[in-house]
Amino acid sequence: MSVLVYVEQADGKFKKSGFEAVSYAKAIADGQGTHLTAISIGNVGDSELKELGKYGASKVLNVSSDQLKNFVNQAYASVIVEAAAKENADIVILSNSFSGKGLAPRIAVKLKAGLVDGAVELPQTTDGKFTVKKNAFSGKAFAVTELTSVNKVIALNPNAFGTKESAGDATIENFTPEVKTTDLTAIVKEIVRATDKISLPDAELVVSAGRGLKAPENWGMIEELANLLGAATACSKPVSDAGWRPHSEHVGQTGIAISPNLYIAIGISGAIQHLAGVSSSKVIVVINKDPEAPFFKVADYGIVGDAFEVVPKLIEALKAHKG
Amino acid sequence: MKILVCISNVPDTTTKITFTNDNTQFNTSGVQFIVNPYDEIALSRAIELCEGGKGTVTAINVGDSSTDPTIRKALAIGADDAVRINAVPRDAYFTAYQIAEYAKTGDFDMILCGRESIDYNGAQVAAMVGEFLDIPSISIIKKLDYDETTATLEREIEGGKEVVSVTGKFIASCAEGVAEPKIPTMRGIMSARTKSLQVVEAVEIAEVAKVVKFETPAPRGAVKQVPAEEAAKLIDLLHTEAKVI
Ligand SMILES: Cc1cc2nc3c(=O)[nH]c(=O)nc-3n(C[C@H](O)[C@H](O)[C@H](O)COP(=O)(O)OP(=O)(O)OC[C@H]3O[C@@H](n4cnc5c(N)ncnc54)[C@H](O)[C@@H]3O)c2cc1C
Numbered sequence: 001m002s003v004l005v006y007v008e009q010a011d012g013k014f015k016k017s018g019f020e021a022v023s024y025a026k027a028i029a030d031g032q033g034t035h036l037t038a039i040s041i042g043n044v045g046d047s048e049l050k051e052l053g054k055y056g057a058s059k060v061l062n063v064s065s066d067q068l069k070n071f072v073n074q075a076y077a078s079v080i081v082e083a084a085a086k087e088n089a090d091i092v093i094l095s096n097s098f099s100g101k102g103l104a105p106r107i108a109v110k111l112k113a114g115l116v117d118g119a120v121e122l123p124q125t126t127d128g129k130f131t132v133k134k135n136a137f138s139g140k141a142f143a144v145t146e147l148t149s150v151n152k153v154i155a156l157n158p159n160a161f162g163t164k165e166s167a168g169d170a171t172i173e174n175f176t177p178e179v180k181t182t183d184l185t186a187i188v189k190e191i192v193r194a195t196d197k198i199s200l201p202d203a204e205l206v207v208s209a210g211r212g213l214k215a216p217e218n219w220g221m222i223e224e225l226a227n228l229l230g231a232a233t234a235c236s237k238p239v240s241d242a243g244w245r246p247h248s249e250h251v252g253q254t255g256i257a258i259s260p261n262l263y264i265a266i267g268i269s270g271a272i273q274h275l276a277g278v279s280s281s282k283v284i285v286v287i288n289k290d291p292e293a294p295f296f297k298v299a300d301y302g303i304v305g306d307a308f309e310v311v312p313k314l315i316e317a318l319k320a321h322k323g
Numbered sequence: 324m325k326i327l328v329c330i331s332n333v334p335d336t337t338t339k340i341t342f343t344n345d346n347t348q349f350n351t352s353g354v355q356f357i358v359n360p361y362d363e364i365a366l367s368r369a370i371e372l373c374e375g376g377k378g379t380v381t382a383i384n385v386g387d388s389s390t391d392p393t394i395r396k397a398l399a400i401g402a403d404d405a406v407r408i409n410a411v412p413r414d415a416y417f418t419a420y421q422i423a424e425y426a427k428t429g430d431f432d433m434i435l436c437g438r439e440s441i442d443y444n445g446a447q448v449a450a451m452v453g454e455f456l457d458i459p460s461i462s463i464i465k466k467l468d469y470d471e472t473t474a475t476l477e478r479e480i481e482g483g484k485e486v487v488s489v490t491g492k493f494i495a496s497c498a499e500g501v502a503e504p505k506i507p508t509m510r511g512i513m514s515a516r517t518k519s520l521q522v523v524e525a526v527e528i529a530e531v532a533k534v535v536k537f538e539t540p541a542p543r544g545a546v547k548q549v550p551a552e553e554a555a556k557l558i559d560l561l562h563t564e565a566k567v568i
Contacts, residue, residue, distance in 0.1 A: 015481070071485075073450065074459055098480050101439075102462030105450035108416065114532030115416070117445060131535060137349075138441050140340040142538040149531040186459035186489045189475075193483035201481055205568065229568060240499075247465065247499050248479065253336050253441055254360050254499065262567040273336045279540060283565045285557065286546070296546050301560060305551025317555035321562065 003029040003036045004089035006080050007052060008099060010193070012044050016163070017095040017156075017202055019055050023164040024156050025093040026056025027122055037061060037087045038170070041068050041076055046172060053170030055163060061087075061175040068179065070191070071099050075183035077106035082177045084111065084151075096155035097201065104155040113151035120160040120259075120280075138253045138276035158202050159259050200249065203232035206260045208251060208278070210236035212267020212288065212307055216244035221311045222266065228318045234258070236268050252277035267307045270295025287311070324378030324469075326369040327426055329436035329448060330397045330405075331359040331412075332390040336441065342537045349442075349537065356389075358396050360504070361437025361497060368502035369435050370401040372469055379403040381429070385412045385421045391520070398515035399507035405518065410525035413533070415443070419451030420528045426456060433474065434494040438463045443534075449496035459493045465500035 005025035007018040022038055029036040038057035040049060042064065049060045061083050068075060080103070084092055092107055094100045096118050108115035116132040120142065123132045129146050132154055136143035200206065207226040213219065219233075226233045233249055240250040251258055253276035263281035268274060270286070270293055278284070279298055286299040289306050296302045303310050334340070335355040343350045358366070369380045382402035384394050387409065394405045408421040426434060439446035446462060453460025465484065466477035476495055478485045507515070549557045561568045 010481070072459075073462070074453070077454070098463055098478070101446040102450050102460060102478075105415070105419070105447040106454040106460065108447070108531075109419075109451050109454035112529075112531065114414075115447060116532070117447060129535075133538070134444075136443050136534075136537070137334075137340045138336075138444060140539070141342075142540070143443065143534045144536040144538065145532055146535045147532050149529075182457070185491060186461060186487050186493070188485055189488050190486040191480070191483065192485070193480065197482055199482035250499070257444070262561065262565070272339075276336075283561070283567050284543070285561070298543055299546045300543060300565065301557060302546045302548050303551055303554055303557060304548065305554070310551055310554045313554035314558060317558040320555075321558050 001032065002034045002087050002089045003032065003091045003093065004084050004087055005036060005038050005057065006092070006094040007038050007040050008095055008097060009040060009042050009044050012048065014048060014051065015202065017097055017158040019163045020158065020161050021093055021095045021156050022052055022055040022057055024122070024161045026164070026166055028091060028093065029056070031122070031125065032091070037089065039063065039080060039083045039175070041079060043069060049172050050170060053168050054165050056166045056168055057170045058168065060170045060172045062172055063175050063177065065176065065179070067184065070188040072184055072186055072188065073099070073102040073106055074186065075179055077103055077110060078180065078183050079177050080107055081110045083175060090151050092153045094155050096157050100155050104153055108153040111151040111153065112149060113153045114147035114149040115153040115155070116145050116147065117155040119154050119156050123154070135257065135280065139257055139279045140276055157259065159204060159261070198230070198232040200232045200234055201256055201258060203258070203260050205229050205231035205262045206234050206258060207231045207264045207266070208234035208268060209239070209266040210268030211238050219245070221315065225311055225315055225318070228315060228322070236274055265295055266311060268295060269293050270298065324373060325429065325431045326373060326378060326380050327429065327431040327434045328362065328366045328369045328380060328382050328402065329422055329434070330362045330366065330382045330384045330394060331437065331440040332356050332384060332386050332393040333359045333440055333442045336360070340539070346537050347535065356393055358393050359437050359440050361439060363400070363504040364499065364501050365435035365437050365497040366397055366400055366402060367505040368467055368497060370505060371502055381406060383408070383422055383425060385410060385418045387411055394520055395515050396507065398518045398520070399511040400505050401511060403518065405520045407520060407522050408525050409522050413530065415445040415447035415451060416531050417528060419448045420455060421525055422448065423452045423455035424526050425523060426452065432492060436494070436496050438496045438498040446496065449494050453494045459489050461487055461489070461493065461495040463498050464495050465498055467495060467497070467501050
């Protein structure tokens, strides 16, 4: 038995969430007393593939074919399941990213495996049970889920586990599975990716603003603060509904759920649906002119004040801090 | 054109989440149940695509009879008919299997569901149904256009989007942007009472996963207030105390 981890890449580079998945999978492999194989699909160079060894993979299967250049979940699932069979892996790990969410369920069905998506901790294996804690009720609770099947699939939430280096070297092996044409009926026509922006689900730091900002032209200071911090920007639902910010920035129960190390909420009241998506952030800062705003109840740090006065002060202080 | 839309019955978004039976069961007492908000988006798009006699929309739910009001709501919004697979939805694998088994009997051109259910947040059903039926599944879409044979979908990816085209049957899970959620009209509510709601027995399948316990997040300590005039101090605290920057 062994553990297999699928590591996502974009433009030939692995994502941070991918290294987290490898670190997490390594810890599981250690717990099971077995070794870890990683699989990469797409065109990734050898030095980048070698990186996976640093996080604990002892072997890397490199699938590099033009047919599989773009992510098609149906085909990728078949390849990963074939790799699992070849490696005799009974546990498959991947990231709970947008792509991972389309991939993990297909892998689970092929392997007749139970799936935990949105795992936030390492599995527990007491009393012969294999349980994993995951987010549930949009961040309002956790569900400890037991996987009762022989094979198991776990999709790890970004920024839940961190990366852990473990001195090691990975051997790289080219893997060329046969791809069925029926697995390639969905065709990727176009990929649009803003490379200059930090992607929200992966971000460690997030600056978010709400209706308290009053108008879209006031986001300049929010972006400046985010840039200085190296943070991603987010917003509340009414802000994206009004078209002030793109929908991809909308966090909360009906938007994206995130768990960054730092979430700064500016001019956001803290409605239950908003909190649902952000309450698992490690540190929460709230800036609001209303001392009674519900958001202060779940904050670690608070500033009661006018955003238009407070944010420029923070920008000044950050510039000074950075020297 | 025939479209199948998956409808999940979930607690209202304002629900305070509590558990009973030693934290093994979600406490449904006093909880208002609604159509999963994302499923409402999927349903609304399905209705738009079928407008003007271009097709029919069937709503499907896996649930016991307590979910009937939610199914009637879907009919009131505009689904033509509905099916309830009579079983408590154990987990996504079970639910997806039931939907796939039903879909096999109906020759649907497309199946739509919401990006995830807001209770268990499993974004699993769409891709599982796709795998059970061996058809493409496109998860978390923001846009869906259809021209008789080919669908063009925009899928969300980290920091951007991907445009995907599919010819033939497929399943997609819908997020915001696909459609404005429709609100039932008075006429819709009246006609929903007489539309067909078929009840079908579930098909057994081996269990692969189960929730053994729920936990609620640990409460945070008291908030540390920084006076607005001393806002700069916050940067110091985040650096030296919280150690996040
Ligand atoms: C089904 C459903 C799903 C929902 N899903 C989501 C979701 O996913 N995400 C989400 O965010 N919301 C969601 N909502 C909406 C949610 O209920 C709130 O309406 C929304 O979060 C409020 O956004 P806000 O805090 O930006 O605006 P408001 O509630 O209007 O709050 C603005 C805040 O700004 C403060 N403020 C005003 N001026 C200033 C100033 N100059 N300086 C500092 N502070 C100032 C005010 O004191 C106030 O607290 C959902 C609602 C429903 C019904």
